[in-house]
Amino acid sequence: MNYSGVLVSAFPGRYDEMLRELDTIEGVEVHQQDPDRNRCIIVIEAPDVTAEVDLFKAVSTLSGVADAALVVHNFEEDAVVCSSNT
Secondary structure: OOOEEEEEEEOOOHHHHHHHHHHOOOOOEEEEEHHHHHHEEEEEEOOOHHHHHHHHHHHOOOOEEEEEEEEEEEOOEHHHHHHHHO
């Protein structure tokens, strides 16, 4: 699973619109809001890098979004559980 923290900035006067748009994208969750500065932190969660990049592009092209900047990226592989019969 891939996770990215992204700082998203809205155009002046379009902060609430940006939040509504972000809320419609599956795999995107708003974690911190800063309405005084027209920005928020979101987390993108996707099964692979390609899907993650697609979500980032979807966020950055929303009509209310002035800028989207990748802050942190992490990926985790599924844990493999091994058992032995001894």
